[in-house]
Amino acid sequence: MDNESEERIETRAIHAGQQPDSETGAVMTPIYANSTYVQDGPGDHRGYEYSRTGNPTRTDLEANLASLESGAHGRVFSSGMAAINTVLNLCEAGDHVVTSNDVYGGTHRLFTQVFEQYDLSFDFVDMTDIDSVSDAMRPETELVWVETPTNPLMRVIDIAAMAEIAHEYDALCAVDNTFATPYLQRPLDHGADIVCHSLTKYLGGHSDVVGGALITDDAALDERIGFYQNSVGATADPFGCFLVLRGTKTLPVRMDRHCENAHILAAWLDDHSAVERVYYPGLDSHPSHQIAAAQMDDFGGMFSFELDATLEEAGSVVSNTDVFTLAESLGGVESLIEQPAAMTHQSIPREERIAAGLTDGLIRVSVGIEHVEDLQADLSRAIDAILQ
Structure with a gap:
């Protein structure tokens, strides 16, 4: 696509990294x-030799995602966890x-149950408190891993501040x-070194594909990422890449509706008598x-709300919706509802979960x-049937 950097994101979502097939x-x-x-001839290939190493469908998706993130390099994987x-x-x-300290449960599990056994150490802190992050840094800190908004408490982390702290210690900020x-x-515009995505979510957008991606501006860093991508082999298949390319084309129009709906519902729940608290960055509170x-640029399609309810009562609420589907994951065109304590964050020990604010009555919604x-x-019926 000519003059790609001059095009707005709505246009790049459809065209970036892609040209009509030459044949x-x-x-x-x-x-x-x-x-x-x-x-x-031996070693004389035409840009591709083996699809774990490179595939034309994947190449186009990687270029598309890099453009959307204003990055130079993209790598696509078989899942967000990969x-x-x-x-x-x-x-x-x-x-x-x-x-x-309220990182996604799967990330927490990977850090503590997989990588700690290989002598990596982790500090889980409240990243909204910049001093807490600074206090946790050590000379051996190699990585500052940020989610923002966080899953599921929707805490918003200052990316520029996290990147500055990381770089003071020569650490990466992802x-x-x-x-x-x-x-x-x-x-990347705020100083981060790496951007990560679960393509399963909004970028795919239709709950029909699993994938992940990493984007960076640093060529040397991308080369290191590419080495592990190829060596470990957790690469995305061409069918999945095709589906995500289809999804990114409608990302802007879908996100506009996700945001609009989420803001209306969050504001309504914020005034609901049975709701203790709503976690949505679009609320002034x-x-x-x-x-x-x-x-x-807007506040997203995700929010959580807290009921003064037991684990069982909150479970009954999420089990009694008709339009919302009780399911893990997020970011599809259909609305999903789940209970973090019993589902996505169940792997976190209860004491640690409660201390981080992940209560038994917390419900997460993908609008x-x-x-x-x-x-x-639908939400009104489900809440009123159990709690009123």
Whole structure:
């Protein structure tokens, strides 16, 4: 795409990294469902030799995602966890990582149950408190891992501040940008070194693909990431890449509706008599609303709310919706609802979970693009049936 950097994100979402197929003129990138490629001589290939190392469908997606994040290099993986695992592979035994105390449960599990056995150490802190992050840093800190907004308490972390602290210690700053997407937030513009995505979520957008991605501006860092991508082999298949390319084309229009619906529902729940608290950065009452307004273009389609309820009562609420689907994951066109304590964050010990604010009555919502009045009526029925 000519003059790509001059195009706005809505245009790049559709065109970046892609040209009509040179052989057939096909507008959409074809699915190159092959494992190997002809060589004109030993080692003399035409850009591709083996699909774990490189595949044309994946190449187009990687370029598309890099453009959306205002980055120079993109790598795509078989899942978001495979992408996070690759970032941790950049560390060595004895290194130290600072991250959030309400990080996604799967990330917490990977850090503590997989990488701690390889002599990596982790500090989980409240990243909204910049002093807490600074106090946790050590000479051996290699990585500052940031989620913003966090999952599921929707805390907003100052990316520029985290990057500055990381760089003072010659550490990398990586940001999981899954909740915001590049349509709403671009961490590289705020000093981050690596951006991570679960492509399963908003970028795919239709709950029909699993994938992950890492984007960076640093060529040397991208080369290291690419080494692990190829060596470990957790690469995305061409069918999945095709689906994500289809998804990114509608990302801007979907995100506009996700944000609109989420704001209406969050404001309504904020006034609901049975709701103790709503966690949504788009509310003026959110502690980090001003930071969110400064580093995000809108506030996203995710929020959580807290009921004064037992684990069983909150479980009954999420089990009694009709329009909202009780399921893990997020970011699809359909609305999803879940209970972190019993689902996505169950792997975190209860004492640690409660201390981080992940109560038994906490409910997380991924707001889809259905009519907002149907969504509101569905939540109202489910809450009133159990708690009133």
